[in-house]
Amino acid sequence: MTRTILAALAALALILGACGGDGPQDPGGGDATPLTDAQLREIEAAAGDETEESLAGLFEEDFDDPFGLAGMDAARAASLPASAAAAECPLRSSRIPADPDGDRVPTSLTITFDPASCTRTGRDGGTATLFGVRRVSDPAPTVAGFDRDVAFERLGFELRRDGTTLRVTRDGTRSVRGGTGTLNATEDVTVARVLTPGGTASMRKQATAAFAPDAGETLAVGRPRPSGTLTLEGALAWDGTERDAVFTLTTVTPLHYDAACTDSRPAQRFDAGELRWARSVDGRSQGYLRVVFTGCGTRPAREWVEVPATSAAAAGS
Numbered sequence: 156m157t158r159t160i161l162a163a164l165a166a167l168a169l170i171l172g173a174c175g176g177d178g179p180q181d182p183g184g185g186d187a188t189p190l191t192d193a194q195l196r197e198i199e200a201a202a203g204d205e206t207e208e209s210l211a212g213l214f215e216e217d218f219d220d221p222f223g224l225a226g227m228d229a230a231r232a233a234s235l236p237a238s239a240a241a242a243e244c245p246l247r248s249s250r251i252p253a254d255p256d257g258d259r260v261p262t263s264l265t266i267t268f269d270p271a272s273c274t275r276t277g278r279d280g281g282t283a284t285l286f287g288v289r290r291v292s293d294p295a296p297t298v299a300g301f302d303r304d305v306a307f308e309r310l311g312f313e314l315r316r317d318g319t320t321l322r323v324t325r326d327g328t329r330s331v332r333g334g335t336g337t338l339n340a341t342e343d344v345t346v347a348r349v350l351t352p353g354g355t356a357s358m359r360k361q362a363t364a365a366f367a368p369d370a371g372e373t374l375a376v377g378r379p380r381p382s383g384t385l386t387l388e389g390a391l392a393w394d395g396t397e398r399d400a401v402f403t404l405t406t407v408t409p410l411h412y413d414a415a416c417t418d419s420r421p422a423q424r425f426d427a428g429e430l431r432w433a434r435s436v437d438g439r440s441q442g443y444l445r446v447v448f449t450g451c452g453t454r455p456a457r458e459w460v461e462v463p464a465t466s467a468a469a470a471g472s
Contacts, residue, residue: 193353197350201346205360206432212329245268245285255296260303261292264291266289279316281316282315287325300334302331330342333366335375342360342361344359346358360389385409388406391432400434401434422454423452430446431445
């Protein structure tokens with residue numbers, strides 16, 4: 156089982172462990188019913204997933220297999236549980252896609268995740284299934300560079316464990332542009348999340364990301380990203396079974412990317428920085444999800460911070 160899917164199954168365990176009870180009380184304006192701990196955990200999980208997916212969009216190559224299931228050699232295959240599917244996952248429209256400028260961004264490539272061959276079962280009995288289509292193209296196929304356009308078509312995963320299922324599906328686009336001194340990404344993605352038993356939620360993520368190498372470093376085609384700083388901005392419109400919300404993403408402290416970090420997950424190669432997903436109702440702050448990056452190989456810490464009613468009222472006046 157790959158580390159990516161094991162981490163996803165672990166995330167599902169956290170959701171299963173969410174308890175009931177009252178969370179922060181909305182301080183007035185709009186829907187003022189309290190958020191339960193379970194609702195906060197699901198919003199936190201969704202915002203965290205989307206943050207990490209956005210980070211991967213800059214630091215992973217979209218035309219490659221983001222789940223680490225393809226092209227396994229004997230050593231990697233030996234580390235998988237016995238139930239790993241034998242069929243190829245994913246399927247590519249071309250074994251050797253056209254790349255006339257040699258920048259490792261294909262002129263056009265379709266990557267398909269077929270549930271029949273993209274299902275894995277962990278040693279603890281949890282099962283992960285991948286599905287959907289990712290299309291990647293080079294907007295300037297004869298000029299070597301970082302530019303690429305990506306489309307997601309019903310691309311996602313389903314995790315099943317202990318009688319509970321989490322299904323996440325993404326549709327939308329991501330574009331990456333850049334040169335030796337900066338890298339920028341824009342994305343507009345609709346995400347559907349279904350937790351059974353539990354509830355459903357859909358959200359639209361519109362975000363931008365900007366990466367700049369550290370002093371003395373440069374970006375180079377075909378080479379790993381150097382150390383540098385990253386800022387994220389955007390919005391997340393959440394439409395849940397019980398609650399609707401709008402969150403604004405801001406970078407409080409630029410995230411620092413550590414190129415020396417060997418962790419396979421891009422989101423855990425950042426050793427410093429802070430993001431906030433701030434919620435507002437009728438122009439008044441209702442609190443924010445704080446995401447703090449502390450070191451290589453460490454999952455960013457997440458914390459919901461309640462804004463006192465007096466502070467929210469003052470901010471909205």
